Amino acid sequence: MSGQDVEKVALAAVGCTQFVMGHNRSGKFGMVKEAFAMRSALGDIPSGPGHDLIQAAKDHLSGDNDSGPNVDATDKDLMISTGRAYIDGVLPVLASLPADAAENVRTWLLGVAQNVAEASKDKGGSDKVSPEEAAAIDELRTLLAG
Secondary structure: OOHHHHHHHHHHHHHHHHHHHHOOOOOHHHHHHHHHHHHHHHOOOOOOOOHHHHHHHHHHHHHHHOOOOOOOOOOHHHHHHHHHHHHHHHHHHHHHOOHHHHHHHHHHHHHHHHHHHOOOOOOOOOOOOOHHHHHHHHHHHHHHOO
């Protein structure tokens, strides 16, 4: 595994977070809760053939107390487009992995997205995961499948 692959997987975790947050309509406190949810989800590293790559990506994001690149959380379109770009960047890495390792990494990335979506309700909403966030996760699933 190369350092470049590790960085692309780490950025994809950030991208999944930003993509879901771009579809969330919560207030500032909800956005903060979702950002913290990404940090929490990073620790949920599944066992399996992608474990070492996932662990390295988590360590990359945890280094220097940095959770990855920042983007203006008030600009939902920018969050979505930046998130998608980070996800597009990991696709060649996933394609180069053995199928079981790639699936392990995909499952982890989707788990990060799910954890972020569940962190706060939309303004005026009662669903733990809004329909927009659920649709975003479905779209992520499709994007990550390549």
